[in-house]
Amino acid sequence: MAANPEIWIAIAGMALVSYACRAGGYFAMGLVRMTPRVEGWLAAMPSALVAAILARTLASAGPVEIAGVAAAFLVARFLGGDFAGMIAGIGAVAVLRSIGA
């Protein structure tokens, strides 16, 4: 497959599609007038999208991963910042797996 020029067409197309997604939403919002409703919609996007990402993670997670998500959230919220929370979550999962939980 290495000698196949088709792979470069595939990669170029994937690059175009990916960039179109990354720039497309920003571009489209430039054509829309920023009313309070549009701003409210865009402002709610992070909370909603992060919730969707976590919901999907938890849906396919076992008890160990659920404990890891809880550890990351709680540490980030009440003790240290993002980084401490992330390390707590990863650490919790690593420790729980090593003791065979």
Next chain:
Amino acid sequence: MPSAAFTWSGVRRGFVAAGAMAANSAVYGLIFGALAAQAGFDLVAAAAMSAIVYAGGAQVASLQIWANPIPLLAVWATTFAVNARYILQSASLRPWLGGGKPLRTYASLFTLSDAGWALALKRWQTEPPDGGFLFGTGAAQYLPWVLGTVAGHIVGNRIGSPETYGLDFIFPAFFAAMAAGLWKKRSDIGPIVVGAGTALLAERWIPCAWSLVVGGLAGSLVGVFANGRKP
């Protein structure tokens, strides 16, 4: 609307803020590189794909359907499905970056990542928006991703399992920690509940990449009715 700055100090701060996610990019790059080698990619093709597509989820997903001859339309459609969430993310950046120089902004958007997007929006709740910050988060993850791909392709299947050290959990742990910072206001409850609920419901009928988009779209529409809120 504040006119967006783009400073080198912002780039540096974004780079530092995304430092932890650089490890995730390297691990994920290793995995993609190994998978690409198995799928018959030569080193240059694997590295080039990581360098110009720069979308781990889409690249791994497209390998699942890779065949000879390459099903081009299916590969591109898969890429679109997995990356469609970026449309929502980049749309949400408009109020923050809208005043910036177009060329710089569109160049920065090439490096848009899930982690960089979340870090930037959280940061800009307390600091004036700086397009450099977003670019810095992307830059921090870019090189580890490409170099990880190269290393993974060379090392192939000799990589131990990242699960042992919880390294497969970096991404979920990161988003759980981000949620702790982003979910602060009472007005966030509606988008969270609707976003999560819709994503889970949608997942029963449509591929998981789309369920994220549907969840994000449905949840964020709650914000349309929260009138007069500033982003």
